Amino acid sequence: MGYRIGIDVGGTNTDAVIVDDDLNLVESIKTPTTTDVTTGIFNALSGVLKKSGIDKDKITYAMLGTTHCTNAIVERKRLCKVGIIRIGKPASAAISAMSDWPVDLKEAVSDNYFLVSGGHEFDGREISPLDEDEIRTVAKSLKGKVDTIAVTSVFSFVSSDHEKRAAQILREELGDIPISLSHEIGSLGLLERENATILNSALTDVAKTTALSFKEGLSREGVNNAKVYLCQNDGTLMSVDYAVKYPILTIACGPTNSIRGASFLSKKSDAIVLDVGGTTSDIGVIVNGFPRESSLAVTIGGARTNFRMPDLISIGLGGGTIIQEKDGEIQVGPQSVGYRITEEALVFGGKTLTATDIAVRLGIARVGDPRKVSHIDEGFAKRAFDKMMLLVSDNIDKMKLSNEDATVILVGGGSILIGDELAGVSEIIRPENFAVANALGSAIAQVSGQVELVYKLDTISREAALEETKKAAINEAIKAGADPSTIKIVEVEDVPLAYLPGNATRIRAKAAGDLASN
């Protein structure tokens, strides 16, 4: 029997689990997240290995879901210098690249932006031909000045020809430099897609060093036979090579891992997942076993982007959330004692009234010493609790697609403070091992491929267009490391594009499958 290690980095804790080939949980551990993130990963790794005592040679897969990329953008550190090329002249000159970015992020990422001729119309006609000499000139002026290049062409999701040709020319001139192409990253909306592509390009080194140091950490612990994967934010895995090409897809993989873990533990493939941590709670939706994607622009580090992200709401309620009364009104957070809960909450002998204390006072949670909260007025505790639950049920409601009552799966260390009844919820499921759902989500992850193409249904039948898109998605999944015999199409969506003639339709398909055996 072989084993898999799954690790997930959260804001408060870094969790690790070991599962066997049949995905049974063998061992788990929770360790504090460290400022540098990497040390916490190593602590969790060595801790879970020690606790389990399994034969390290039998570990065949190691998966890591980490916040390295998000942190790098938020802190503006360790980012590559990016050469930015937009293909679309004469269109699009009226708004330069990064024009809406915070100044410090802009300075950390790039001072090299070029607008060149080319790009396409919505129907695939060229706006202007690609000027190959112009690109060679740009390449020469970028030489030695940038670490990576981001290329964005107008309507590249309709035709990616100009982006691909530009990449060839850049490689001829500059050798093996990492290049991010926008049609592989984002969708409609030039600025948002360009922003996502630039950020992706800027994260190349972060992804590389994260993967390398994870590999080193594994071999230091004597794990030498494991294939290494990073978690991406759709609940599937990517190989190290893939992660270095698409690092931005790791952003928000933590909440995604919780959602997938919750689905796995409860055996539900359609539900709302509430993950309660120490400071915040995330609410996500699982559809057909995978997280629902957000349809709106998502702002990262101050830049508007439109790459694939899970649809999430984060609310300021966790186990350590501080409860106060001001002018007769009860205030729930958003301040929290966070990971210091075991010292500061009343039930643990501390001095701060937290959400956990309220839940213990009402007999909903059983942790710490209930005598230390018996002095709290029951009426007050009830009012505070109602307010906490209203915050939760209101936000659960925002994630629903219809007025029907939902099934909610509760996970995360702080989930003990949620009562047995929530407005608009028909069923609350509290799976076993709820506290490590996130690391489990990482250990059980599949691999996938996704494509988005625009067709004019005047020239191709809808069925043929769907078939072609699905095939392309399956090919992507195989490239990502999936066993072809297990691949299934998990998502197909076609959206007619308003205002455009020729029945233009955007079709998106995603395929996922089990990891190919070694």
Next chain:
Amino acid sequence: MRKIDEQAVEDIALGAALLGTGGGGDPYIGKLMAKQAIAEYGPVTLLSPDEVPEDALVVPSAMMGAPTVLVEKLMNGEELIRSFKGLENYLGKKIYATFPIEAGGVNSMIPFVVAARMGIPVIDADGMGRAFPELQMLTFHLAGLNATPMVLSDEKGNDIIFNTINNYFTENAARSAVVLMGGSATLSIYPMTGKDVKEHGVTGIVSFAEKIGKGIKESRKNGQNPIEVLQQLTGGFELFRGKVVDVLRKTEGGFNRGEAVIEGVESYKDETLVVEFQNENLIARKGEKILATTPDLICMVNLETCIPFTTEALKYGQRVLVLGIPCDPKFRTPKGIETVGPRYFKYDVDYVPIEELMKGDGK
């Protein structure tokens, strides 16, 4: 006369999102263009219509096309100038100032790009006081002005001069030309005199948008209730507060038709409001009871932040405040109602001014 800088542009864009009544395109792209033009060429002068010589040639500026194209194939900037120079050449006269045809949505911003680049002022007026989807839906059309001569330009260098017999023909012809040009184009349209804009325009609308934007923004900073601030500023009627429980959409003839079903909260509990929209919100009704119809403005904003919603962004679960604002009186004539009333948009409903519909029902 005063100067409009990048900050003022931010405020105007936020107010324009409200006046867009759900349509008009996201002002975000327009705002970035205006800011870049002002950063490059300096602040823009805003003139009250009274400050414009009566015989001066003044020309509204706008862009036309599919919202999906506008966010992908951004403008060059120079095509706007060609639209203007083209018209100047055709008429043999210098253009004194520009202004928006519609104060709502992305077109609220285009005149600032033109003005900054050409060094001419913007006039504090438009031809709608809101957003509408077609070229004849302007107060200037109601006053008998011709939209042409008009110049339509694309970023590739194509300029088309239109000289037509009526504004409906212009709308149809321009719509076809825009598709040929790649789904978006710029235009100089309705050339008129300073006297025309003062008499037939919706005056003071740019300042009004700015005031709304500033009000929403500052109420958040000052801890005031943004909804109260908004109502005070607009003189609007609160129509409803609720949660979006369903959004039905279909695309017909290039336009999005749909309806949003909103379930009441707070004092509207157990009531349901339906807002029918095409690109803009056009009708608000409780069951059979009509609360407001086009051309009066029906605006939806986030119940907490007061940030306006476009119809494209509406989805289940959003908490909205629905606000009805009286339209400019120029639309309340038989010709006005024929041009932009509910029947033009194929609803079997008669127009009644919102003030009358709200008698004894306003909250």
